[in-house]
Amino acid sequence: MNHAAATTPTLQDETLSLGPLELRLGDREALVSGVRASLTVREFEVLEALTERPDRVITREDVYGRVWGGRMPYRDRAVDVHVKRIRQKLGAIAPEWTFVHTHFGIGYRLSPEATDGGQQ
Amino acid sequence: MNHAAATTPTLQDETLSLGPLELRLGDREALVSGVRASLTVREFEVLEALTERPDRVITREDVYGRVWGGRMPYRDRAVDVHVKRIRQKLGAIAPEWTFVHTHFGIGYRLSPEATDGGQQ
DNA sequence: AACGTCCTTAACATTCTTTTCACCACTGCG
């Protein structure tokens, strides 16, 4: 048995928080308000890519490069489709929040914002 | 026939509880709702490995490393097969509970959760 | 030697994920 606890104790538990959103990088798990969002691996990776610069716009090409590597093929919709599902899953847990914002012609921006009457 | 490891008095009695699941580490016995689950040695070890971080995802590679040691061979299915039997045995005792959860593309997570339909 | 248990492995079945495509809504501009 290798008890890796002595070598990488914190790495495994490294988490990233943005408002009600919490990313457990080691587990590749995303929680919203403490609830597991059940993102797939790709979905998580896309979300993680947006995390690189929270509250800043990240181009589709950039996301593509970080997740898939290489240049994004012309008219590829993979990023969009994954963003759609991420929104869907996060939104199902916290409908009063908007996490991923579209920047037309450029890309996406991750920043949790209370949508309507700011419930909390 | 094991070696004269029958010593070490109190340490052997260390048990670990998670919901209706109870692991007697010293005896390598698992009980569900007080009922003996009759896990084999390997099965117990796999379950114990998942126990390292309850309610957190543990990769297949991690489980493999802790139980068998070394790197997991490409396409090895040993972990899966043991998980299947663990589920079977635990489920036979407590059908209304789910203990081991699959995290697709990553690994497994141990956390007892009450399901509903126990019968079929 | 025969038997039983356990572990491993292979093969097939099943489920889940990712990609792709089509169609529509929306944006920005002439």
Next chain:
DNA sequence: CGCAGTGGTGAAAAGAATGTTAAGGACGTT
């Protein structure tokens, strides 16, 4: 207002990973 480009979305197709079963071998016991 209408056009062209961009993004949203649902669903099928394609691809992977996991679930499941069973055969075979190692090992210990009778």
